[in-house]
Amino acid sequence: MKVLPMPLAGDLDKLVNAIMSKAEEEAKSVIARAKEKAEDIIKKAVEEAKREAEKKASEIVRKKRSEVLDKKKSEVATIRVEAFRKVLHHKEELIKRVFEEAKKKLQEVVKTKEYEQRLIEMLKEAVRVLGGGVIEIKLNERDMNLGLNLTVIAGELSRELGKPVELRLASEPGNFMGGLVAKSLEARIEVDYTIEGIVERKWERLRSEIAKLLFSET
């Protein structure tokens, strides 16, 4: 290497140093920008992922909540209907209990004189409805043994209706709790005044009245 004269060597060193300093500065700046950009890349990627995840997460929670709510609402509605049905069924059972009790009571009532009088009234009403004539009366076995005087009753009705009335007791007993079945042998019309028949005809009205009375709070 050639040795340079001193003044020139000093200037050259300065120049070389300046070139190197500038390069190092530029290098530092390039690295600094790269680091900044790197931070920005990471920050943006994380923010984007966060935004996307939060949107999806909120949708997941909303969907899950909505699914379970719908399912549970439907279950609760079914249970509510079932509970209502059970209450209604219980009401029906309590009404039926009244009828069962009534049947037991009727077993006692049909043994009383009051019932006997009622039976005569029912018989007269049946004859009035049939318009007199020859009428067959069917009673149950117990009532057949009450010894109703059909001739006397027929006489009273004949006078009342102004036409002949003949009452005949059917040979076979009826299979019912009480009351009677009256049949006009001429007109071939039958009226059912058995207790069962009366209750059945009045069932809808009676059921509603009994329910109202049974569950009344007053």
Added chain:
Amino acid sequence: MFKKLTSKEKECAQGWDATMDEVLKRILEAESEARKIVDNAYEEARRIEAEARSLAEERARAVYDEIMRRAEEEAEREVRKVEEEMAQEIKRIEERMLMEMGKLESLASKNLEKALKLLLMEALRP
């Protein structure tokens, strides 16, 4: 046209040329070194950027997974909450039903005689 150089002058001119060569050589070397420094910096910058992209992907995935995990947990909590609320609602419905049935029973016992009286009266009246 040109003045012929003396040998002394010739020696001096040759010395100057050599010096200038050396100067240029040093400058070129410095510039080459400087370029290397800058090139290395760009290379390092590319490496930093590539590393950042890889790191960004990794962090983004971690953030995404964490948020989704929390969302799943929250959804599960919501499910449990709704189930508990509904269980309470069902319990209330059943309690109300039993209470209603008890009340009906009590009213039916209280009013039985009146209902029986009506039924018996109607049963014997065509």
